[in-house]
Amino acid sequence: MGVKSWIxxxxxxxILFGKFGIAELEQHTERISGSAGDVLEDDPVGRLxxxxxxxxxxxxxxxxxxxxxxxxxMFAAEIFMHRFLLTSPVRTLNPEEADWFYTPVYTTCxxxxxxxxxxxxxxxxxxxxxxxxxxxxxxxxxTEGADHFFLVPHDxxxxxxxxxxxxxxxxxxxxxxxxxxxxxxxQENHVCLKEGSIIIPPYAPPQKMQAHMITPDxxxxxxxxxxxxxxxxxxDPEGGYYARGARASLWENFKNNPLFxxxxxxxxxxxxDMQRAVFCLCPLGWxxxxxxxxxxxxxxxxxxxxxxxxxxxxxxxxPWEEIGVFVxxxxxxxxxxxxxxxxxxxxxxxQRLLANPSMKQAMLFPQPAQPGDAFHQILNGLARxxxxxxxxxxxxxxxxxxxxAGPKGDLKPW
Amino acid sequence: xxxxxxxxxxxTAAARSSASGGLExxxxxxxxxxxxxxxxxxxxxxxxxxxxxxxxxxLISLFLGFRFSRLIFVLLFxxxxxxxxxxxxxxxxxxxxxxxxxxxxxxHTPPIETAVKPNNSAIELSDKMSNQGSSHSQVVVGRHGIRxxxxxxxxxxxxxRAHRIIERVQQEQRKWYGVKSPRPLIxxxxxxxxxxxxxxxxxxxxxxxxxxxxxxxxxxxxxxVTNETASLLARSRVQFLHIPFHEKMPVEWAERHxxxxxxxxHGLRVIRERNMDGxxxxxxxxxxxxxxxxxxxxxxxxxxxxxxGILAHSGGPDRTLLTEDEKLNPPIPVQGPACNSSGHLIGWxxxxxxxxxxxxxxxxxxxxTVLPGKMEWSGFVFNARMIWKEAEEGRPEWVKDLDKIGExxxxxxxxxxxxxxxxxxxxxxxxxxxxxLWWMRVEARADSKFPPGWxxxxxxxxxxPSKRTPWQETDDLAGSKLEQDDRRFTRPKSRSSSxxxxxxxxxxx
Numbered sequence: 001m002g003v004k005s006w007i008x009x010x011x012x013x014x015i016l017f018g019k020f021g022i023a024e025l026e027q028h029t030e031r032i033s034g035s036a037g038d039v040l041e042d043d044p045v046g047r048l049x050x051x052x053x054x055x056x057x058x059x060x061x062x063x064x065x066x067x068x069x070x071x072x073x074m075f076a077a078e079i080f081m082h083r084f085l086l087t088s089p090v091r092t093l094n095p096e097e098a099d100w101f102y103t104p105v106y107t108t109c110x111x112x113x114x115x116x117x118x119x120x121x122x123x124x125x126x127x128x129x130x131x132x133x134x135x136x137x138x139x140x141x142x143t144e145g146a147d148h149f150f151l152v153p154h155d156x157x158x159x160x161x162x163x164x165x166x167x168x169x170x171x172x173x174x175x176x177x178x179x180x181x182x183x184x185x186x187q188e189n190h191v192c193l194k195e196g197s198i199i200i201p202p203y204a205p206p207q208k209m210q211a212h213m214i215t216p217d218x219x220x221x222x223x224x225x226x227x228x229x230x231x232x233x234x235x236d237p238e239g240g241y242y243a244r245g246a247r248a249s250l251w252e253n254f255k256n257n258p259l260f261x262x263x264x265x266x267x268x269x270x271x272x273d274m275q276r277a278v279f280c281l282c283p284l285g286w287x288x289x290x291x292x293x294x295x296x297x298x299x300x301x302x303x304x305x306x307x308x309x310x311x312x313x314x315x316x317x318x319p320w321e322e323i324g325v326f327v328x329x330x331x332x333x334x335x336x337x338x339x340x341x342x343x344x345x346x347x348x349x350x351q352r353l354l355a356n357p358s359m360k361q362a363m364l365f366p367q368p369a370q371p372g373d374a375f376h377q378i379l380n381g382l383a384r385x386x387x388x389x390x391x392x393x394x395x396x397x398x399x400x401x402x403x404x405a406g407p408k409g410d411l412k413p414w
Numbered sequence: 415x416x417x418x419x420x421x422x423x424x425x426t427a428a429a430r431s432s433a434s435g436g437l438e439x440x441x442x443x444x445x446x447x448x449x450x451x452x453x454x455x456x457x458x459x460x461x462x463x464x465x466x467x468x469x470x471x472x473l474i475s476l477f478l479g480f481r482f483s484r485l486i487f488v489l490l491f492x493x494x495x496x497x498x499x500x501x502x503x504x505x506x507x508x509x510x511x512x513x514x515x516x517x518x519x520x521x522h523t524p525p526i527e528t529a530v531k532p533n534n535s536a537i538e539l540s541d542k543m544s545n546q547g548s549s550h551s552q553v554v555v556g557r558h559g560i561r562x563x564x565x566x567x568x569x570x571x572x573x574x575r576a577h578r579i580i581e582r583v584q585q586e587q588r589k590w591y592g593v594k595s596p597r598p599l600i601x602x603x604x605x606x607x608x609x610x611x612x613x614x615x616x617x618x619x620x621x622x623x624x625x626x627x628x629x630x631x632x633x634x635x636x637x638x639v640t641n642e643t644a645s646l647l648a649r650s651r652v653q654f655l656h657i658p659f660h661e662k663m664p665v666e667w668a669e670r671h672x673x674x675x676x677x678x679x680h681g682l683r684v685i686r687e688r689n690m691d692g693x694x695x696x697x698x699x700x701x702x703x704x705x706x707x708x709x710x711x712x713x714x715x716x717x718x719x720x721x722x723g724i725l726a727h728s729g730g731p732d733r734t735l736l737t738e739d740e741k742l743n744p745p746i747p748v749q750g751p752a753c754n755s756s757g758h759l760i761g762w763x764x765x766x767x768x769x770x771x772x773x774x775x776x777x778x779x780x781x782x783t784v785l786p787g788k789m790e791w792s793g794f795v796f797n798a799r800m801i802w803k804e805a806e807e808g809r810p811e812w813v814k815d816l817d818k819i820g821e822x823x824x825x826x827x828x829x830x831x832x833x834x835x836x837x838x839x840x841x842x843x844x845x846x847x848x849x850x851l852w853w854m855r856v857e858a859r860a861d862s863k864f865p866p867g868w869x870x871x872x873x874x875x876x877x878x879p880s881k882r883t884p885w886q887e888t889d890d891l892a893g894s895k896l897e898q899d900d901r902r903f904t905r906p907k908s909r910s911s912s913x914x915x916x917x918x919x920x921x922x923x
Contacts, residue, residue: 028590165555165556168555187553190553215591216587216590217591217592219584219587220584220587221580221584223580240557240558240559240560241556241557244553245557245559249560249561249562252560252562253561253566256566256567256568257567257568258573259576278583308553309553330561332561333562333563334563336568336569336572339576340572340573347579348583348586351583
């Protein structure tokens with residue numbers, strides 16, 4: 001009896017010590033949970049069903065066949081999402097049981113000789129596609145598109161223009177007023193960002209980035225890294241327009257600072273250099289978003305986001321405030337003070353969050369799709385919006401969309 | 415009223431392809447028509463007015479040579495003119511350079527740190543352009559000022575803070591991705607006080623300071639402890655042990671190599687007495703090390719070998735050392751392990767000293783090639799436990815006991831004498847393919863003078879005019895220079911005499 005009486009305390013002590021042992025085993029990554037919870041690794045299969053409309057090939061295959069460059073530029077997500085959905089388990093061939101309807105129309109594939117997409121025909125293409133689905137299936141008219149989603153990855157989303165004032169003036173295409181938009185553009189209180197849109201990262205080629213990986217024990221010796229334009233000499237030679245003057249301010253303030261490795265050069269070691277840097281700048285350009293965010297996350301370089309009121313991809317699943325550094329555009333002249341005053345444990349924590357493989361996976365569009373990648377995050381986002389509110393189903397005869405709204409040029413058939 | 419560009423295609427923030435200047439080529443036929451057709455809520459007469467204005471601006475741009483902003487008309491005709499608008503006019507009249515934008519905020523009277531107010535008319539315009547019902551963006555579209563702080567240069571405290579951050583980040587990286595459980599290093603260096611000692615030791619000190627592992631430095635000094643060496647070590651900020659050695663360093667190279675070997679053995683005995691733990695490395699003071707070496711040797715189990723690059727310099731100006739055959743296949747000056755295709759040690763590369771045999775230096779300071787020994791000690795590293803007294807469990811049998819070495823007075827040529835079986839030596843550095851340290855011997859003559867401690871005290875008083883003035887003569891520059899050049903190549907003697915002639919008027923100045 002006397003012996004047994006102190007077996008239990010010994011056992012408890014051992015558990016205590018065991019717990020301490022586990023606590024000391026630090027991880028070099030940290031779990032990520034955003035405002036919607038720890039949802040990065042959710043599996044959308046079984047949580048939603050998507051019906052893919054069969055559009056004539058002039059809306060998709062023919063467009064990409066005419067210009068295969070569309071598969072490599074940063075707007076390629078619209079094409080790859082279509083391909084992913086065609087073979088995904090969430091796809092259903094029975095539209096009656098579908099929660100969401102997807103229209104595969106490639107509106108961002110009209111490229112200039114230099115590879116930049118022109119948005120001038122996009123509204124007409126979209127209109128034509130919507131007219132097609134509304135006449136051939138009853139599901140559009142049932143809800144006027146409230147349970148439909150579209151991918152519009154262009155500069156200002158469904159405003160379909162590359163110039164901001166023009167885009168604001170056009171506004172979102174009136175026919176898409178009720179649909180869910182999946183886009184790369186996100187800025188708070190902006191005309192071109194609708195309530196309930198899902199923001200996605202721009203497409204960055206995963207194989208290319210994978211090919212330039214270096215060993216993680218290469219010491220990070222660059223403090224701040226940036227490669228890109230500061231002045232857009234072709235369109236805004238005086239400066240002040242491009243990037244709202246923020247990039248020009250960056251150059252003028254920090255061109256002499258040895259901590260800032262910034263220039264307009266195009267080095268072949270761009271990806272390798274990012275892996276050797278602690279901070280990577282992601283300032284706005286003509287639009288607030290940039291593939292530099294994706295690259296920074298994949299290469300473990302803390303993104304410094306200089307774009308007022310920007311909405312970042314999957315903002316409800318990824319707590320960007322904890323991962324990146326946000327600097328207001330008016331604070332750019334003090335960027336060195338801001339960055340050097342960040343406490344070191346905050347920096348180390350950000351690096352640990354970035355090292356999380358599910359974080360990197362969520363930013364990529366790999367082919368074939370992998371669990372946790374951006375395709376799955378889009379589906380997770382759509383699943384989180386379910387179930388649909390009963391009010392989206394219109395009563396017979398009820399009409400709210402104005403099919404003749406918008407500039408006259410958009411009404412021409414395509 | 416719009417901020418209407420000429421419809422050229424702009425890139426988005428991300429398009430790095432834009433840097434290739436591909437924007438100019440983006441001009442398409444449709445924008446003019448589309449801009450006229452979309453969004454224009456004005457009557458046709460207004461659109462022709464704008465067309466005319468557009469044409470006028472194009473003509474002015476052609477005349478001025480850069481894009482003339484129609485903003486100027488807005489500003490001229492609007493009532494809200496702030497002090498900064500005058501600066502916009504000056505920007506247009508001055509040249510289009512980057513300094514232009516720098517001067518932009520400087521003409522402000524209020525301090526520059528305050529934000530430059532964005533164009534007021536832009537706010538009005540964006541108000542008009544946004545939809546009636548929805549809230550418009552807080553961020554204003556349009557031309558903004560470029561904010562530049564008054565002193566756009568780095569602040570030293572911030573730079574130091576940034577370096578501390580980088581150091582800490584790298585430490586964390588090493589913790590996760592580098593060598594797990596790194597062992598401390600014990601570095602043995604034989605040295606003696608001479609002219610070039612400060613040169614060599616300073617380099618080695620800085621190298622050891624940058625090693626990210628704990629270092630104990632055993633400095634064995636020939637001829638006893640001197641103040642020279644002691645003062646250098648005291649300032650080094652490296653943990654060191656200054657051990658005296660009873661012999662003085664001989665002047666002949668062959669003798670010197672042997673004495674150094676004995677000094678190293680002496681250092682090993684110190685380790686054995688104190689039972690120091692870690693990895694033993696031999697760093698000669700004139701060798702050059704790469705920091706990769708210190709990461710690589712952490713992999714050693716018992717005894718390892720690395721490749722040493724031999725930089726045998728030829729002191730004289732003759733460059734005819736290489737024969738024709740050698741020029742085609744230059745001798746690889748590397749000493750180190752040689753492996754077979756499966757990565758096992760099969761032998762050693764040694765330095766081929768045959769070409770230099772006649773012309774090698776015999777005494778220190780002679781201007782001829784200094785040859786290394788057959789196997790340099792610096793190419794070997796081993797676990798300190800290998801030489802401990804007690805037969806530590808795991809200490810292999812192929813290691814000889816340190817006390818038995820050298821007891822018969824035989825000379826220890828290389829660390830291979832410490833082991834019975836050389837095949838157990840581990841080849842490091844990708845089987846010797848990676849060269850991470852270089853052997854070099856550069857010494858001044860043994861009788862050369864140098865100021866003690868390299869401190870010139872009292873300061874120099876005697877000023878001797880130099881043979882050549884470093885400054886050009888002020889009178890008859892071209893002529894005298896030509897004269898000097900001619901004389902230099904033909905009659906060296908008269909050069910100095912003519913220089914003296916020239917210096918006389920120079921001194922008068």
